[in-house]
Amino acid sequence: MRIDPALPLYLGIDGGGTRCRARLTDAQGHILGEGVGGPANIRLGPAVAWAGILAATDAALAAAGLDRSALPRLRAGFGLAGIVAPADSDPLLTTVPVGFGAIAVASDAHTACLGAAGGADGAILIAGTGSQGYAIIQGRGHAIGGYGLTLSDQGSGAWIGREAVRMALLAHDGLTPASPLTAAVLTRLDAGPGRGPVAVVDWSAKATPGDYGALAPLVLDLAGQGDGVAAAILRQAARDLAAMVARLCALGAPGVSLMGGLAGPLRPWLPESAQAALVAPRGDALDGALRLARPLPAC
Amino acid sequence: MRIDPALPLYLGIDGGGTRCRARLTDAQGHILGEGVGGPANIRLGPAVAWAGILAATDAALAAAGLDRSALPRLRAGFGLAGIVAPADSDPLLTTVPVGFGAIAVASDAHTACLGAAGGADGAILIAGTGSQGYAIIQGRGHAIGGYGLTLSDQGSGAWIGREAVRMALLAHDGLTPASPLTAAVLTRLDAGPGRGPVAVVDWSAKATPGDYGALAPLVLDLAGQGDGVAAAILRQAARDLAAMVARLCALGAPGVSLMGGLAGPLRPWLPESAQAALVAPRGDALDGALRLARPLPAC
Incomplete structure (x- = not known):
């Protein structure tokens, strides 16, 4: 050419x-x-x-x-x-x-x-290791969320993984019910029977959002097998993402493109109203x- | 002598x-x-x-x-x-x-x-910057919680402060209702009108649990003045502490001594059943x- x-x-x-x-x-x-x-x-x-x-x-x-x-x-x-x-x-x-x-x-x-x-008015919602919504309305950009795992990134892979670890510790202490997920998380982080949660604390001191996000597939797998703790985490993640979808639409976006590695797996967990607002990216x-x-x- | x-x-x-x-x-x-x-x-x-x-x-x-x-x-x-x-x-x-x-x-x-x-069987629940429960039953110690703010420390001053910042960002993005608390947090972190949440993100990158805990008195003050967002944060903190009280009693403690800087202010927010289990430290x-x-x- x-x-x-x-x-x-x-x-x-x-x-x-x-x-x-x-x-x-x-x-x-x-x-x-x-x-x-x-x-x-x-x-x-x-x-x-x-x-x-x-x-x-x-x-x-x-x-x-x-x-x-x-x-x-x-x-x-x-x-x-x-x-x-x-x-x-x-x-x-x-x-x-x-x-x-x-x-x-x-x-x-x-x-x-x-x-x-x-190039038209529209919005995206990224659900990967982190999460963020972004709309462009009449040429102007509006970001929502995406401030990092400590304060934000709800519904993201890192958020899902951190919730799994948090629930594993609560279950270890007898504060909430144990499940295959909470047992699997403790085993994976080398905090099985006898070792206690010290290993989890050591791991978390160095854990990055990517490390937490790496636990999300485990949550997805076990939720698919009927684990109640895993399903509750995904329902909350989906509620949080749905709230972001609703806000992007309220800002004026005619539709929202769901993107990122969690877009596919989390889509079926979204409430009907949020799913109806999703559009394929152009x-x-x-x-x-x-x-x-x-x-x-x-x- | x-x-x-x-x-x-x-x-x-x-x-x-x-x-x-x-x-x-x-x-x-x-x-x-x-x-x-x-x-x-x-x-x-x-x-x-x-x-x-x-x-x-x-x-x-x-x-x-x-x-x-x-x-x-x-x-x-x-x-x-x-x-x-x-x-x-x-x-x-x-x-x-x-x-x-x-x-x-x-x-x-x-x-x-x-x-x-x-020296007898008994338990304490510390609600300060962090939170932890501890029981001694027949000479053996049982710790619950206290694994640090990232994964634990529910009901603590740091947890309450972090929730306040999180709710302030959600309100800023229009995802949840604003309130005097969410406005006061943004002002305090220098993220008032015009500056956006960038200042909050900068602040949070260096914030210690103590920095988050320093916001707890603001939440307590505004909850006392009827702020709905502040009251919801304290109700959740009280529910989490009450769950720890119940667990300490289930382990065999005849009573729980509530300690730490948040013990006084949070006590009235605890459900009746948790308050009934509290005893003064000897x-x-x-x-x-x-x-x-x-x-x-x-x-």
Whole structure:
């Protein structure tokens, strides 16, 4: 494919905490190349973020038979994890290491929502290790939740896993009934009969949200086998997610795209009203990042 | 008062995370002197713990007109914060820096319970920054809860404060109703109108259980003024504490002594059945530590 050197190119970036993806298109939206780089969460610092973004960009350019000499023609949209306030992108934009044509930066939730709603009013609800709702109504973004496991992230994989550990400790102390789930959690955390909850306390001192989230499949499995404790945890998670769906609709979203690793398994647990509000996403986060780049001025 | 140099002396130690207290008595239980030293939580390491214990001991000896030459006559009981398993006292007992006559070590919960129950079967429920229940039944200790704020400590000051922050964020996002409490929490954490919850997230990244617990008086105040969100938080805290009271009684405790900074303010929120199980403590944690020392063999 011949790429006219006189025409602008568009670059979409989806930068997360474990990797960064890039997609390069022409002005008509035809995909010219894609690439992957290292993490680009802005909380890791601008140097790390730029390394991830440029690695993904170089790979996407190479896939299109191009190199960095094309950068001045690139209008780039970056959706980056860790952006909460607009000023969070300042360290990145004051240390641009190469000559992009133009750059627009938003949170990864904003670009994911732009992509899912295809540029129209719409909303997403992410249920992965963490949880967050995001709506774009008349061009304006509204985030709900996603403040981290200590205070928020209800309905997420990490929340489900932490509840499982909490219920296991309550059952160990005889404060609530034991179940196959509470026994399995204690065994998994090496706190079986005889050892007591000391092992759980030691484990929790270093446990990350990802470590808690890794227990969510166990809860899902046992809830499917009729475990009452597991089912109660999932019912609460589903109630919390349903409340977020209702709020996103109240903000004006005509529908909500449920995303993330828990979207599939938790969907059947949602009340009917929440399920009725769910819509399939029209595009992915890279489509959204490309939409962010589209209105940028010509270079 | 003349102290017979042929008779044994008894030393009780209550070592916490902020200070260590000591009480010296004769064989009849007459108090000869008391003293205070620095922190002696075993998690701070044996060197720190010994420094706190010896400073408190020196002060108690000096108050009795004695010095370290009396140490070989001392039968000492240490109740120390941070002891969860018996082996936790090993680093302390293998680094004894001076010649005590005899030493027995237990958790601070065990000595507090020994003191409150006067050496008989009984139980305590601590509701301070954290929460923990402890029963001694036929000489054997049973701990429930107290595994830290992330997974446990229900009904504590830190739990109440964290719930207040959580409800403030939910209200900010329009997921639950706002109230004077949710507004006051956002103002206090510098997340008032315009700033959004970013300030809360920044604050929470460094917040200790003590920081959360510092919000509990605000919840108590506003609940007293009829704030529905504050009252709901306290009702849940009281339900959780009542469940612990019921469990301690089921273990065989004839009564439960409610202790800690939240004991007074939360008592009226407890259901009638839990209030009926409460008994006044017969002695304090130093009395309990002295009881721990009493059966020690003669030097």
